[in-house]
Amino acid sequence: xxxxxxxxxxxxxxxxxxxxxxxxxxxxxxxxxxxxxxxxxxxxxxxxxxxxxxxxxxxxxxxxxx
Numbered sequence: 001x002x003x004x005x006x007x008x009x010x011x012x013x014x015x016x017x018x019x020x021x022x023x024x025x026x027x028x029x030x031x032x033x034x035x036x037x038x039x040x041x042x043x044x045x046x047x048x049x050x051x052x053x054x055x056x057x058x059x060x061x062x063x064x065x066x
Contacts, residue, residue, distance in 0.1 A: 019040060022040060026040075
């Protein structure tokens with residue numbers, strides 16, 4: 001997985017070799033506050049999707065830029 005911060009949000013590409021495993025990873029991330037952006041796409045020998053958080057922590061509180 002790779003991650004970066006842009007526009008006050010953390011963005012991450014979640015990957016897996018099977019679509020079933022990726023769906024489980026997505027559910028796990030959603031339980032921790034992540035949101036899927038777009039759709040699941042085939043990539044190389046597996047699948048991937050883009051996920052983001054609601055905002056990054058600044059001055060002791062979370063800020064949402066949506």
